[in-house]
Amino acid sequence: MATPFATAQNSEAPKREVITSAPTLNFYGLPGLIDTPSGEAMPDGQLALGVSHFGGQTRTTLSFQFSPRISASFRYIGIQDWNSDGFDTYRDRSFDFRYLLLKERQYRPAVSVGLQDFAGTGIYAGEYVVATKNFIRPFRLPGRAKVTAGLGWGRLGSSGSIGSLSGGDRPAFDPNGTGGELATDQWFRGPVSPFGGIEWQYSDRLGFKLEYSPDAYVAETSRGVFERDSRINFGVEYQWTNAIRLGAYYLYGSEIGVNAQIQFNPKTPATPFTLAGPRPIIVRPTREANPQSYDTAWAASQSAPMILRDVVEPELTEDGIRLESLQVTANRAEARVSSSRYANLAIVVGRTARALARQLPPSVEVFDIVLMNEGLALSTTTISRRDLETLEFRPDAANALLAASELSDAAPRAPEGAIDGTQAYPRFSYSLGPFLRPSYFDPDRPVRFDVGISAQAQYRFAPGWLASGEVRHRLAGNIDSGRPSNSVLPRVRTDALLYAQAADTTIENLFVSRQWKTGKNTYARVTAGYLEQFFGGVSAEFLWKPASSKLGLGVEANYVRQRDFDQQFGFQDYDVATGHISAYYDFGKGYYGQVDVGRYLAGDVGATFTVERQFANGWRVGGFFTLTDVSSEEFGEGSFDKGINITIPTSWFIGQPSRQTVSTTIRPVQRDGGARLSVSGRLYEQIRTGHITDLNADWGRVWE
Known part of the structure; x- marks a missing residue:
């Protein structure tokens, strides 16, 4: 979880994009000031939940930074005292889309273009192009400032218009429509208005915002939801924890508002991940030092496969890996394995290879590890035992082992002579x-x-x-x-x-x-x-x-x-x-x-x-x-x-x-x-x- 005030150090940053603080959220649950957007993007992969309320309006928004440049949001709203069209509390759902056109650089702002409520009834429909620039210790003041300026259409162009760059009329909002359709004929049409403001992050906890918002709230004010007397909004925000930010605001010259923001990143677990360390690999003596240990006479014994299974299987079971079958010849072994413990199957491959290297006779040089899921053979990883023994402590051991291994399609069934694991079926x-x-x-x-x-x-x-x-x-x-x-x-x-x-x-x-x-x-x-x-x-x-x-x-x-x-x-x-x-x-x-x-x-x-x-x-x-x-x-x-x-x-x-x-x-x-x-067990997911x-x-x- 990243604190919005945290910054990263990068000596190359001035040559490329500037490493800035993570953006705070506006009343729409998007990177922004108070009721208007900013030009920044959230950190890659970030999930954000914003809940805001003012003037009888509650907005709950889930946003996701799908890629470094693309983000999407889903919003659910409730507007109280909607005293027309048969609604007491009007409820609606909407989707937003944002694209980061330009990342911020030393002398260039971050620039984003966005579609707001592009697939709902259109109550909040609007489009914008907006830029944001960061300044550290502006005018020698403590902290960091962000300056935002943009042009908006739709809701963001409903007052203070400077003209109509795209021409054409924009259809009015219809609360009785079915919604959900893409209103492409509205995008970037109708009056366009400037908006902007300043965010001053005084410390890692305390921040202040001031904005100019051209949203006239035509539908709300005409129905008596609240009175709008100004285009100026301002507020104060407090970073309560790394994930939670709270704010209080005075909006449109008449209303007190509050906003709660929760941001976290799936890449950072809620609880630090702990995993018991694997058993060490037992390194074989060299053939020159102990040629007798490489004798293959054991492979002629009819009981050898079962004996080897009985020493390999307990070690795998303790590691949370199920041995489905094992086939061993003098020089090669195939182990078919599955796991209900590990979602990361590379761990399953690695720990299976370790168990085989610890328990099988020294003459077995090649391991074929077949990953299984519900009886389906997924893939085969072929690993040289010598590579396991020599690469484990290399600085780039994982990539070195991958380069030396072979990943391929798995045969549908175990080879002839394979012995089933004792815990496989039923x-x-x-x-x-x-x-x-x-x-x-x-x-x-x-x-x-x-x-x-x-x-x-x-x-x-x-x-x-x-x-x-x-x-x-x-x-x-x-x-x-x-x-x-x-x-x-x-x-x-x-x-x-x-x-x-x-x-x-x-x-x-x-x-x-x-x-x-x-x-x-x-x-x-x-x-x-x-x-x-x-x-x-x-x-x-x-x-x-x-x-x-x-x-x-x-x-x-x-x-x-x-x-x-x-x-x-x-x-x-x-x-x-x-x-x-x-x-x-x-x-x-x-x-x-x-x-x-x-x-x-x-x-x-x-x-x-x-x-x-x-x-x-x-x-x-x-x-x-x-x-x-x-x-x-x-x-x-x-x-x-x-x-x-x-x-x-x-x-x-x-x-x-x-x-x-x-x-x-x-x-x-x-x-x-x-x-x-809805049917369980669709194949691709497995x-x-x-x-x-x-x-x-x-x-x-x-x-x-």
Whole structure:
């Protein structure tokens, strides 16, 4: 977590970009002054949550610095005393996009261009170009100052206009619209106004802001939400902790406002990560010094494979690694391994190699380590034992070992003569604990949720075979008092209220699946049963994904029927054939893209586009949108499906290795158009972390 006042030292900074303090956030949860933006970008990967309130208006914004130049935000607002158009408290959702055009240099400001509320009803719609320059000890005063100036359209051009650079009229805000569509005909159109201000960071804790804001708040003042008497805003902010910043302000000559900012970076764990050190590698004597130790007569013994398995397996088990199979010849060994402890599979490779080097006879010179996941062979890492012994303490040991090793596709099955691990199959696991099911953005109550007890059980009776089920009992909650559906489409998602009302004890899912590797680069899955909360049936999937390729191609076909509202064993009359052709691409440096084209649960046809960033520690943040042949009027509020996916590894919180994660999807509104079947065990998610691009990215931890 970076304190906004912290700076980094870089002797080359004057020649390139200036290393500046991390930006503070405005009332829109964006880098800025008070109610206007600034030209800076947050640190790469930064997540920020801003909550602000003034004049009866509350804004909650989640922002993410997706790349060094690109950031995106999702905002939820509530405006009290909205005494027209049938609203008491008007609630709305919106998205923002910012691009850093120029990084700050010694004599040049940072410059950004932004789209505000570009995919909502447009209440906050506006565009801007803005520049910010940092000054250390301005006029010999203590601390640091930032000077910001920009031009704004839309909300930011609603008073004090200097003209219309782009020409044309700008449509007025319509609070009764469905929202969600890209209003490209509005962007950078209509009156344009200057804005700007100064931020003075007096110390690492205390800061002051002064700004000129041209936002006339036409919709709010015309409805009596508050009175606007000035364009000048000022305030004071206090950095409470490294992550939390609080502020109080006087706005528009009439209102007191407050703002709370929380910023953190997924790259920096909440709890420092600790990992027990690996066992040392036992270095063999040289062949010249002890030729007898390299004798291979042991390989002729029929009991040798089992004896070797029984000494290798306990060491791997203690390290949290499961030995699926082991095949050993006089000079070469293949170990197929999986782990429920380590999300970073380079650690699995490194510790498996150490165990083999410690336990196998000296004549075994080459190790083939095959990473496995749920019976699927992901990739093979071939390591020379001599390299393990000689490179461990090199200054650049990880890169040296990677250069000397070979990463390749894994054979679908273990070679002839392999001995299964004693803990491989069958395996039974279960868990009992609490669950929380959230529901977002109901206008009557923005956040609803159910809580209760969940019992899950899984039985893996052979490689690739899984029987799994979950039963839930709701103890408390209010999802069952939400809004009834008004959808004109088949109600494949919007009848969630009826499902919540029907029963407290439900079968969340109950299915059998079989997945296997059909060839060197291909995988398959078949799943049958009660697949998710609303649907049951049969799902089949086929995936082509070479271990060394950035591209993956898949096809999925499903035939499902809608479940009874009580989520027991019965079905309703509605059934549908649904499926998709998918393309997956790894852009490198943790960026992924996915396109799914096909037929959705409501029978509509279209495509879903997803982009995601994955961090080395397992954090994943991404966004998606779906466009189908359903019109915006048929879809209803929001016009089309879109949302944000966030996955947080539990290791980030507990500081111990774990493959468990907590995931959520934030949708502005859940409708029936663009709804895809939710089925466990989709193939690409299972295999990508064990393929070569991800393994290379994680390789720095191979010696841990």
